[in-house]
Amino acid sequence: MTSVGLLDFLSANVAMLRKYILDYLPKDHNVPEIDLLYKMMRDYPSRPSKGLRPSLCILVCEAFGGKNEESIVSAAALEIFQNWILIHDDIEDQSEFRRGGPVLQKLHGIPLAINAGDALHAKMWGLLMRNGEILGEKICYLLMQEFSRMVDETTEGQHLEVSWTEDNKWDLTEDDYFLMVQKKTSWYTCVSPCRLGYLIATKKPLAKNSFVRFGIDLGTAFQIRDDILNLTAGKKYGKEIGGDIVEGKRTLVLINLIESANSKDVETIKKIMSEGKRKSPAEVQKILELMQKYDSIEYAKKRAEEFSRSAVKQFGQIFGHLPDSKAKRNLHSLVEFMVSRDW
């Protein structure tokens, strides 16, 4: 069960960040086309979001003695990062739904959606410059360097995942998957938010590997959980169920299925998964049934739990010595939530 304190914190935090971001982004232009661009930039940031990444940044900062007003710019920039990269990812993955609504390119076409993503990307860097006023120029640079690394890692991870689908690649090991997830998800979901929060609180350059192992394990548990939710979740999840199968994503569940299934079933799986977006609902259902038949979803759950145990253990080592505080308790709940959420 998710702690009430955490849920209250998350919902207040999300509302505060949304307001901050929408105040920052441009609105209303007398040229109708430019006005539409602004609306497109504001669309994903206006949709419901859990705000896990900025919350992680804010809580780590506070747990280490930093002030919330010092972390808000970086937290908002993390949320803007997720929004622009999701606009582009949704095009790259040919997704249908995002945060309870149609993806941006379904509403406005691919060309304008690519461009709106670029405009929002630049706004992320523009926002980060505000850290100069709040934290001084030295810290502002260090924070930008973290963002720079984060975009590098995320685009590398995205390239891995997209190219596997496009090349219809099947000779993938679990380690390939873990590398992809580390780059595509863990870095921007966990590693960077923690590093940013710590840097803002302590105002000292971080060691190269600070929070990296913890963030990778936490992010990997989070992503495997996300893969499983994509196959099993209810409406609250906000994306199409089985969407990863439709999109041909190489999840841990799928990789395990290919490793476990008999040769006839493997043939069926590869045939269906190679059809791109043309798969019928019955074919998606067939893949789901095979995932159940071979216990691949159960297997992925177990692997997620391993990563999750490792992350929780490291949490104790990294944060255990800190004085008790509301932020520390919320942070603990957030970590628990990230590895056990059902929405």
Place this chain on the structure above:
Amino acid sequence: MTSVGLLDFLSANVAMLRKYILDYLPKDHNVPEIDLLYKMMRDYPSRPSKGLRPSLCILVCEAFGGKNEESIVSAAALEIFQNWILIHDDIEDQSEFRRGGPVLQKLHGIPLAINAGDALHAKMWGLLMRNGEILGEKICYLLMQEFSRMVDETTEGQHLEVSWTEDNKWDLTEDDYFLMVQKKTSWYTCVSPCRLGYLIATKKPLAKNSFVRFGIDLGTAFQIRDDILNLTAGKKYGKEIGGDIVEGKRTLVLINLIESANSKDVETIKKIMSEGKRKSPAEVQKILELMQKYDSIEYAKKRAEEFSRSAVKQFGQIFGHLPDSKAKRNLHSLVEFMVSRDW
């Protein structure tokens, strides 16, 4: 005739910048997919380029007494800007060729090309942070703010142009076209390079409108010239001839054609131009013939000359008082070249 001094400067400058950029961008990764991402990021920056924008920045800086080693980071970042935005523009415009070769998405597909553009975009900001070491943190911020404005303007201009084509919009005036060009082309081609060069040389914050009128006029002359070259140029131009017609672009030539043609011809033009990329070579030829019949290319040339005269006059006012130098002479030649080039 282009001055020999300028051509020598441009070719030396382009070679120097290319080396600088390729040294800066990541290369070689032991994971083959990530290695491919790096190759994609390095592709456009490796292709032949005139380097007009970074050259403008470097020459303005030098003419105002700045050193070349102070402007190199910003000049290289301008070139990286053009490269990432061209990757995305080529997708948005469904272009075929760029700088003498197939566009990136023809080689690797749209999803990976979008992602490579994002990775290169982030590298632009990463590079700009180097200005902190060279010019101090204050100037570094001001330069980043110029880049931030530049991306804002360019994405607004791109949105205008793409949405006109997508919406098959015809009730466009010349002023609509000039606003679009000001944002899409002039800002990053002329206004920002001049402002950046001046800022680096003088190390003082710029007035809000410095170089804006000059840069807009120069950029507008440059873009109209580019529109005309797209209809008439030889192989050296590097893009497909008539590509703008195929892509349905609302150029000054086309807007004038619609205004000048009789109603039967207007009907033909709108019918052909509404066909998107399905236009036959004969249909493209038909549009070209009508452009000649109604003297629309000649008309656009005349308008380009007006902007060009205005830009040259302002050049005298802005740069005339500066002591004679090789940089000033090259700058003058560069401005002349930008408004009269045939490649």
